[in-house]
Amino acid sequence: MNKKQKKMLARILLAAVCMVVFSLTPAKGWLRFALFMIPYLIIGYDILKKAGKGILNRQVFDENFLMAVATVGAILLGEYTEGVAVMLFYQIGELFQSYAVGKSRKNISELMDIRPDYANIEQDGQLQRVDPDEVAVGDIIVVQPGEKVPIDGVITEGSTMLNTSALTGESVPREASAGDSVISGCINMNGLIRVRTTREFGESTASKILDLVENSSSKKSRSENFITKFARIYTPAVCFGALALAVLPPLVRLLMQAPPQWSDWIMRALTFLVISCPCALVISIPLSFFAGIGGASNAGILVKGSNYLETLAKTDCVVFDKTGTMTMGVFEVTGMHHNTMEREKLLELAALAECHSSHPISKSLQKACAGPIDQARTTDVQEFSGRGVTAKVDGREVAVGNAALMEQVGALPLDCHSVGTLVHIAVDGQYAGHIVISDVIKPHAKEAIQALKRAGVSRTVMLTGDMKKVADQVAEELGITEVRSELLPADKVSQVERLLEEKKRGALAFVGDGINDAPVLSRADIGIAMGALGSDAAIEAADIVLMDDDPLKIAKAIRIARKCIRIVYENIYFAIGIKIACLILGALGIANMWIAIFADVGVMVIAVLNAIRALWVKKL
């Protein structure tokens, strides 16, 4: 509790004690009035002051005004205890709200505790702490065990384990050593490392993410805008309603020559005013969204605005990119057939022949080869663009490439039944077999599709620029029913546009890795970029950013959004429902001041507690 809240608590306790004691005294008339003025002023002086200032500033219809009118009215009618109690409970409610909001604000910022406070710079053999803002690009910073990496960079010295859980929600630490790039916001767990910065602090991942999360609730959702508009017409409407309730029925009774019962109707009008306070709604809706966004970021899902959370919850159709999203986007050797020599031997020959090439396929051949590659064994390398290479390895003529290259060297290539890119090898003009290289499906990809279906997504579509055969096989393995293959980047946009036209309800989400699918990300109802750690383009283009590349997070994001929106609607219906019911009861004279206090403070407390539930997303 801060100072303001403590002071308020003291005022509440003091006023409550006074109220209870005085209501037990037998004092009558003016003495009783004077006694009750003590707790009333202790608890309500600031409300009265604000209401007065509001009238002076022509801001009449606010909560303070409602409370001031209701309590002054009750006191004038001789209902001293009620008058003080209304003020007391209103203040308790305000205190609770301020405490709860402060608490969740703190919770959420702790979850997102990735802001580095300082950077270490070595000067004359001494470590000096400096403001990370002052570190220039290319400077060497030192990160000790237990410290946060303050700025993005590349390790120049040392090796360590990095904890990325605050960024990705992933609890398994990542290994990093000299030459690896590190991202700010990670925690260095055990080794001392020196990092050459590659970005300024303000451009570093941690700063960008914090910026994004802190500004996320600025993009307001439809429900938030609805509540703002609602509150703007609601408060004056209720005030006029109360006025009418106080004046019209007695006048009608007078006309009908019955006793007007002024005090009864005025009391009903005051009850009406107390019930009507819109705070429960106004506070709980943004709080729910804030908690939902906070919970999501803790799970490694960044949501750029509450409006996106709202759209995500309505997702009915999910469109995926294949490479990098459902597959790893790296090529691996998955098979070797018709080989005339040992697998290892053939692989080594192929890798050696390709050792000067930087093509992804030659990279994967070199990776698959177990031993170190001695480039000196390779001579006379000749590259044939679009075909492959020929080279002399240990004095033998080796040709590595596609079928066209085989024909060129006079070997007869054999076709293959498995799916992937074929690399044929000929040694000394004789066909020696082929290696199948294909992209690898991510470990959770299949589960991810099932999880999406369980989460209520009715349509899943995969778009890819890859060959039909490959795409169909991946889709079948994953359980995706619709595939559009052999698409150019521009075709992906038109495919998404067609899908947008086709869909009848819900929203369409596109999931990509952020590399050259930015136009599609922005065209879909909601763009989700994954594996975005360190990729600025993806963070810019997408509405929702998955920090690691686990496709299971897509379904999780949808479930978090659904939970958050469910809570928002619960609060809207619950608060408005109870208020309307109590308003009717109040107008009929059935609800008294105590019920009115519940309808105001009680509803607010329940709505705030419910809103905080949106923060708990671990088990979703």
Next chain:
Amino acid sequence: MKKTYKIDVDCANCANKMEEAAKHTAGVKDATVNFMTLKMIVEFEEGQEPKAVMQNVLKNCKKVEDDCEIFF
């Protein structure tokens, strides 16, 4: 030009009112108040001196919600 200011305000509805007041201040193109992070993002019109405009923003906000503060 966009600038972010720290604010202090107690209730969500008051924050909404501050946002309205700030939006209608001369020299302000757009303003958003984020109650949860207690921040006000103000986009100034071209050629306006932020300090001077913020004086008026604060004055207007004080009118709608006496108990608020903007740190600039």
